[in-house]
Amino acid sequence: MLNGRTPSVKDVAAAAGVSLGTVSNVMNRPEVVSARTRERVERAMTELGFVRNESARQLRAGTSRTLAYVMLDGTNPFFHDVAQGIELAAEDADLSLFICNSNSRASREEVHLDRLLQQRVQGILITPVDPAAPHLDELSRRGVPLVVVDRVRGVDNCCSVAVDDVLGGRIAVEHLAEQGHERVAFIGGPDSLGQVKERLQGAREIWSSLGRSPDDLIYLPTDAMTVADGRSAGERLAGLPARRRPTAAFCANDLLALGLLQQSIGAGLRVPDDLAIVGFDDIEFAAAAAVPLTSVRQPRQELGRAAAQLVLDEATNPDHKHSQLQFTPELVARASTVSRASFSGAPRR
Amino acid sequence: MLNGRTPSVKDVAAAAGVSLGTVSNVMNRPEVVSARTRERVERAMTELGFVRNESARQLRAGTSRTLAYVMLDGTNPFFHDVAQGIELAAEDADLSLFICNSNSRASREEVHLDRLLQQRVQGILITPVDPAAPHLDELSRRGVPLVVVDRVRGVDNCCSVAVDDVLGGRIAVEHLAEQGHERVAFIGGPDSLGQVKERLQGAREIWSSLGRSPDDLIYLPTDAMTVADGRSAGERLAGLPARRRPTAAFCANDLLALGLLQQSIGAGLRVPDDLAIVGFDDIEFAAAAAVPLTSVRQPRQELGRAAAQLVLDEATNPDHKHSQLQFTPELVARASTVSRASFSGAPRR
DNA sequence: GTCGGACTTTGAAATGTTTCAGAGAACGTG
């Protein structure tokens, strides 16, 4: 009867001697069907190896069971931690998570979004290449629940979850100042990135409020935020005349910091004695570096989890209000800024 | 007419003054429709903001446009590189990639597979928790194209793509022997893992073929393959009596090696002079470590790409033959085994 | 004019679910 096809509800119904509707009820509202028939239907299902066709389900029911996250950069573990947080929340809500990666290319991002629209996913979480991109407005206009993660949009026509980057910049530089550094580099770029801009702004604010001269906070721009960029920033740092050379660097993310760390040690500098380094994000590998990295910690999983909850609220709650969640970053001091001698106690985690 | 609904083919047809079938043709076989109507239909589509409903398409057409990868451990960048390779191949074939993460838990793996079955994905790539698990056979029996990545199944009822782990173990230990080490540790576990078993086997083979005593190749088992396990292995290493203490360690993956490296440096050892370290996988962070890590390189992206091609072949080619692809690993020597003095030339890549 | 062929377009069937109004059955109550 089946001749090779994968069995459908109809086949199960026939095998169990009941109607289509009953089989559907067994799957969706088991409480309305009597124990005896339910059992019969269930036996038929396993005997036939029935697997519900999700496309048909979705088509009829009009609602999909998946969320999607479009991440910005698959090579940065930070985003995987965020994804992990989203996945946990999705699991709780019994949804699947579709993970895409735009690799910082706007065109890939658009392709992914288009496909997700076609799939009619329940909601989209995204760390966009450009938070101001018009295709994001397009999504809101279409009514797709949308949450921007780790960025903020100028407009407030969608939810967002981020960290207070200005504050992050402040605490990083404040920490360096406390350690007695009088000349500090800020490494990051391109400065079109909101995050870079804000972290730098925070750094400048605290620096001047401590009465230091702006000339002693040196901005070393990078093309991107990868390990390689960190390494090349290190070379530029080493090339500065000794008088101008900073004794500490604040990197806009951990990848940069790790690259800088590697380059510096390779060049024979002692970290933190010759050069202290602070990163941002506190990814797993920050603590695992040979000189464990001081970093500004973002609650990575929490970010993802909160974003997922917002998107679910927008998807299910008819009087959802857009909100812009902001988490507070936290300094995690480790050996890359605090020399062994003066180190008191274990690093905070 | 639309009153809020998202527009369907029917609406487009009405707006363009043509029939349903014609709109479908415009999307699927544009060559059969005249330029004039095609243009009219296309204009109607953009005006209405039409987005094709993938569920309905799939239901009717019977074929999905997505591949899936179930990765083993989201915290290991290795798997993300594999995923990246798969994604590239999928992109070429104009397919989407669904990424799932089992986090080394068999139960999560089963949940994911079940969902993917429901979605009727075109094919599944997986790095399984247990390559012998019966639910994998189940998939083959159902006729879902399946490729096992970075593992091999005992049975050859599906394709697999992996690296010659025995050879990997040989070249790692051969390299250490060449550097003059006479007592070497192998760190990895649990040894129920095929990979651990084979890498250790390779290590032992070459060691004895060099005429060394088995007693001088010390197996330090770990519970898992994380950075933390590497660190604790370092502590155990340091605890050995000086006579028995190895001068070099071969770790079954880079995460272990990184943990060991960190612990060793923290304990005041010089790497490679007091302890040389070789990892496995050659993840991005291996090269970026403060003491760049010598590692056995797997062609990570290639692995993914090849796996994707196999699964596509199985999905589309009626006389597909299962094959077990095996790549050849390659040693990348860096500073963690070759001290600066004796280092000649740039590291091979 | 009419015929044949090439090119376009149409309309209905089919895909595998869910939903829902209503049909039956079973049962206690008056």
Added chain:
DNA sequence: CACGTTCTCTGAAACATTTCAAAGTCCGAC
């Protein structure tokens, strides 16, 4: 025994697309 309730189950409609046989239309050739 008629009636209302409660509990199960049924069958048809609906979802948005693709497919395909068949119907139209156009055009040049005879």
